[in-house]
Structure formats: C-alpha cells, structure tokens
Amino acid sequence: MYPNSKLRLVDVSKTFSTVNGGFTALSSLSMDVSPGRFVSLIGPSGCGKSTLFNIIAGLETPSTGRIEIDGENLTGLIGRVGYMLQKDLLLPWRTVIDNIVLGMEIQGMSRKDARDKARPYLKRYGLGDFETQFPSALSGGMRQRAALLRTLLLDNDVILLDEPFGALDAQTKAQMQEWLLNIWEDFGKTVVFVTHDIEESIYLSDEICVMGTRPGRLIERISVPMARPRPRSVVTQTSFVELKQRCMDLLNEPHHEPPRVAAE
Ligand SMILES: Nc1ncnc2c1ncn2[C@@H]1O[C@H](COP(=O)(O)OP(=O)(O)OP(=O)(O)O)[C@@H](O)[C@H]1O
Ligand SMILES: [Mg+2]
DSSP, X not given: OOTTOSEEEEXXXXXXXXXXXXXXXXXXXXXXXXXXXXXXXXXXXXXXXXXXXXXXXXXXXXXXXXXXXXXEEOTTOOXXXXXXXXXXXXXXXXXXXXXXXXXXXXXXXXXXXXXXXHHHHHHHTTOGGGXXXXXXXXXXXXXXXXXXXXXXXXXXXXXXXXXXXXXSOHHHHHHHHHHHHHXXXXXTOEEEEEOSOHHHHHHHOSEEEEEETTTBEEEEEEEOOOOSSOOGGGGGSHHHHHHHHHHHHHHHSGGGSOOOOOOO
C-alpha cells in the first residue's frame, strides 16, 4: 500500500499496433509520486515519456495497468491532470490572456471569472503588459510562460510538463527554471517533468526517474538530496556532479542498444 501517494502508476504498458505488427512502447511501468513532489523523467528519445504522459492524461489507454490519483482509478479519464505538451500550442487568434484562460473555460468557468483569476498571475509573472496582445508578440520564453500559466491555473494538483524548456537558449532556460520553481512553491502542485537535460532534471527535482528503452521502462529512481532553495552554483558541488555522472552512466548502459537481429 502507498497511503501517501498522489499519483500512482501500476504496471502500465502500451503496445501500439503498427504495419509491422505490435510495438511495445512501454512495458510494465510502476511508480508512485508523493504529494507536492517535483519528479523528473529522463530517458533516451523514443523510450515512451510522451506516451506515458498521454496515458496519465487519459489521451491514450494503456494496454495493461492503471493510473490512480489520490487512490482513485482514473485510467482513461481526461481532465484530471494539467498537461503541457511538447509544443506550446498557443492559439494565434486568441489574446495572451484568453489563451491562458482556455483550460479554465474548457473546465466550465466563465471567461470573465477565468480572466479575473488569471490577471494577477499575468502581472506577477511578467506577462501583464501583454494581456491583450496576440501570441505572435511574445518571445519564446514568454510563450512558454503563457503555456505554463495556462496549465498551472487549472484546478488540478498533478501537472505534467513535457520538455517545456527544450527549445530555449541557455539564459532564458535558466530564468524559466527559477520561474517554474517559484510557481511550483506558490501553487503547491505535484509536478512530473520530462527533460533531456540531466543538469536541469537534477537542479529542479526531488527525484529523478530514469527510463530505458526497447521496451520503454523505468530503470532507476534517484533521490536528489540537495536542500532548497538551491543556488545556481549547486551544479559545481561534488554531490551534484556525482549525480550527473550516475544519470549519464544509466542512460549510456548497453541495455539501450537495439536488440540484435538473429542471423537467418
Ligand atoms: N500512435 C503510435 N503508434 C505507433 N507507435 C507509436 C505511437 N506513438 C508513439 N509511438 C512509438 O512509441 C515510442 C515512444 O514514443 P514517445 O513519443 O512516447 O517517446 P519519447 O520518450 O517521448 O521520445 P522523445 O524524447 O523523442 O520525445 C516511439 O518508438 C514511437 O515511435
Ligand atoms: Mg516525447
């Protein structure tokens, strides 16, 4: 039993049917995330991170297993987690504030109430001057902030973020990481965060889940013990460097190699 688990994945697997037959993207993956934790998911491209998020969000059904939030089986149900996809998907014909309130409107809130709720956050997070502008007026970092705010303002306590800062330059990325940590503390959400950047995953997380591929599965869970708030210089500490090396070793282990094809 895991009485203190916010999000629980039990034996989740996914096999897609393809022209070449069944393809197992995820195999028997189980994990628990405690309330209010910041957990990163790292793993090679194609190991099933986005597929797992789609399953948690109810957009895909697993071939086996189940998803629980607060002990309730939510497998295949949509709308119970906030989900920011790999692309920011701001609608160009909606103003910045109306993009940010979109999720709340979909959840049934009136646009006026949703705007009233969003406005203080726009100001607080540096988007106040852009409220009535369209997304084309925003920089890459601002777009990501708007998409993140849209996700975080939803009335869900579990948030899935799929590589939200993947396309940003190093300086903007560092600013966005600080911004996300502040907002995570403000909102008290449980966050699962996908990244390809090992340093980013260590800097942000309480825990790192390392996935392997062929088939996609969880190979290791690593706790990040450094106290918060973490100074930027934490990346030079021995414990940080050792964690980074351990993650790199796990990602480079030979079990990620494609299986050899038997000689005919
Ligand atoms: N609808 C689908 N039909 C068939 N195969 C799929 C489908 N969706 C995903 N896959 C396959 O499942 C595997 C996992 O894909 P997924 O997008 O989850 O990987 P990922 O870990 O998010 O990769 P990346 O880091 O590149 O974003 C890939 O091999 C992909 O080709
Ligand atoms: Mg992906």
